[in-house]
Amino acid sequence: MKIETLKGPKGDKQYTEIDFYRKGGMGEIYTATDIIEATKKAIKIVPVENNEEHKLLISEFKLATSLNHKNIVTTEFFDEFESKNVKYIYCVMPFNNNGSLRDYLSSQKELIDLDSSIKLMIDLAIGLESAHTKVVHRDLKPENVLLDDNGNLQICDFGLAKLIDAKTRTKSFKGFGTLAYMAPECWMFDSNTKAMDIYSLGIIFYEILTLKQPFTGKTEQEFRDKHLYEPLPNISNIRYSTHKMHVLSK
Incomplete structure (x- = not known):
């Protein structure tokens, strides 16, 4: 989609040089130049198919702009436009070229040292604590964490976010999470609680410490059974055995 300019909080054509960057979990991500602030921005653009989607997206973007913490990506502005009879909603964020936590984990050749691991986990924990004053994220995963x-x-990416205690007994039009990180409450279509995100956070912590996902599967049913019925694998089996092999190899 070719877009010449977009409106910002300080001008009708505040964002220019709008170029496609990548597909997002919902919609597409573009880069743009903020001609007033002289900075590069990331703009998420989401097509809207019906009034229900429109209400949900407006609600979620309003929520995202209200979150303010150093460990949460700032949503600076959102608005909407129409192109070729399709309505779109967009939100503007600072552009981040450092990649995601997934990129970082995938680039590691050896296990991350304990001090660095703890620092990463603390960042996530305090960011989530701040978000939980208003919302449950519902789709925490390394891809939705930036450096x-x-x-x-x-x-x-609070695109799946719901207000705390809102019911989720049916899937929304955007889905209901990512299989490897979904808490039992998601599989049972239970109400949103902070515990759902804390469960997903625990899965991410496991990955930070081991560079592996604790649960894998080929089908949705396999993931469901593992999340509902299997205990988390013992982290020490990986960190201790890997460390011991490394020492013996010296």
Whole structure:
């Protein structure tokens, strides 16, 4: 989609040089130049198919703009436009070129040292604590965590977010999470609680410490059974045995 300019909080054509960057979990991500602030921005653009989607997206983007914490990606502005009889909603964020936590984990050749692992986990924990004053994220995963220029982790993409205690007995039009990280409450279509995100956070912590996902599967049913009925694998079996092999090899 070709877009010449988009409106911002300080001008009707505040964002220019709008170029496609990548597909997102919902919609597409573009880069743009903010001609007023002289900075590069990331703009998420989501097509809207019906009034229900429109209400949900407006609600979620309003929520995202209200979150303010160093470990949460800032949503600076959102608005909507129409192109070729299709309505779109977009939100504007600072552009981050440092990649995601998934990129970082995938690039590691050896297990991350304990001090660095703890730092990453603390970043995520305090960012989530701040978000939980207003919302349950519902789709925490390494792909939805970015690294800022100072090496801090920032939680992003609240596209599946729901207000705390809202019911989720049916899937929304955007789905209901990512199989490897979904808490038992998601599989049972139970109400949203902070515990859902804490469960997903625990899965991410496991990955930070082991560079592996604790549960894998080929089908949705396999993931469901593992999340509902299997205990988390013992982390020490990986970290201790790997460390011991490394020492013996010296």
